[in-house]
Amino acid sequence: MRPRPWTQAELSRLMDVRPCGQGRYLAPAHGSSERNVVEAGQLLADAVVAAAKEVPTQRVVSASMIFSRVVAHDAPLLVQLEVLRTGRTFSTVQAHIHQRGVLCCAGVVLLDAGAPDLISATAPMPAVDPPDRLRSLAIPGAVVAGRDMRVVDDAGNLDADTVGPPEINVWTRFQDAPDADYLHAALLTHSVAHWTVDAALRPHAGFGVGMAHSRISTGITMVTVTFHEEADVTDWLLYATRATYAGRGHAQSEGQVFTIDGRMVASYGVHAMVREFRAPDAAGRIAGDTLL
Template sequence: METAGAEPAAGGEPEKAWDEDELIRLMDVRPAGPGRYAAPAHGAAARNVVEAGQLLADAVVAASKEIPDQRVASASMVFSRAARHDAGIEVELDVPHRGRTYSTVQARVSQDGRFCCAGLILMGADADDLIGSTAPMPDVSRPARPFERPGMQVQGRELRVVDDAYDEDPQRVGPPELFVWTRFADAPPAAYLHSALMTHPVAHWTIAAALRPHAGYSEAMAHRTISTGISKVTVAYHEDVDVTEWLLYATRVVYTGRGTTQSEGRVYSEDERLVASYSVHGMIRPPTGRLADPSTAL
């Protein structure tokens, strides 16, 4: 995602602003035939690559509309080819099993007839608790200063990074983890859109967290002097979420090597409920010589 005015979009067109309404417009996919849904194009962008979290959120919304009497319990997606901001996106669903307790939804995302990514979504019916437990929320502060890194701003969304740990200085090192608070100004009109907005940033933090312990490297080098991307995201949706309340994304990288990185993360509500957990598989490699080609870098 790039911020309006950060740099000219490809082709010299003025870059379209990112705000909460635009995220909802892109993720609230529309029916386009039996088992088919369509998302509109965003338009001009400095980096013409759709984020992994947006594609997964598209599939989450599509599955929620396909099986409206159940909620998304988990969603996983493998990202094979990048999608562009300047063209629409198609989501095709197959439901190999529809049950009273759980249903299975397979999602295939394409653009201009070309396959981009595939996902598996578990839909489920709610039940009363028999037992209950949860992992405790980390004891971290809520910074007073908003996070204002160019390229990550969405009007109507606040970001606050604990200890200013999302840092472009390649000489500042720290543990392979990031704690980020987010909050949207306005509530979307449907519960599945709250889930979509919560899903959107889960893939934001893994690459930066993986680079933190290594002097000489930082997130500022991504897509420029090192080749990075997100190859797989899995999210489990535990509790109802309200994106107008503060949410804490707690991401810790558990492995980096062989050109890959793997993180585990949790999303906590303001009242310390664990509302979701996630895992992200990413790529960190030397430059391939094709970093400018959006089809080769997710």
């Protein structure tokens, strides 16, 4: 069977989870895929959408999730929510994601009723080339029809011998406007975990993201995203990712999302695994990317 193509509409279909019982939401399967592993950003986006539907009177302002087991594209997902507290100002929702009856991810979502500014300030946007001076990313497996990504300084190339600072700046824009604010947030969330491993490997000659899943074992283990302002994903958004630590098989990054006019609309922190593949266990399994 030929893999289903990756498009903006397909990403929205996967992340627009549907209610299937009290506190339960179903995310459909994508189906056949060249690499049968669901990205961390997609899973976190599932939780963002589910929480937004569970508490529709408030806005998701932050979501955090730990990814302890690989999730496959070829089976649906169950997002199980527990509203830990609903208040006039904030609500807290716990999210568990299961596949084939097994818990794969666990997280928490914070929602807010909103308030006017008392004070207002943000970090400045990095001084980088605007998207109209950059070429679109065309790496096989990273192209989504309806999504345009442009990497500053060509920092996303797969050459293991090209080195640079531990940071990557990427402009991203979607073609079509989603019909709900929570889908704008979901599509924004999808990209926050893309660049941590790339940024962590970039200063080290002989290591590059093109080696991931083949010569080195990598995976996203935890993501937190905070939504500061409303964002329109059909406008250019800059994801500014900086690796702040690499060692002991781990990498950590922090990042911000900016509009083209310099407003910071979101920020994020990502923890990743970056290590050698382990030797097979007694059953012949190699843990590595499977996060066993």
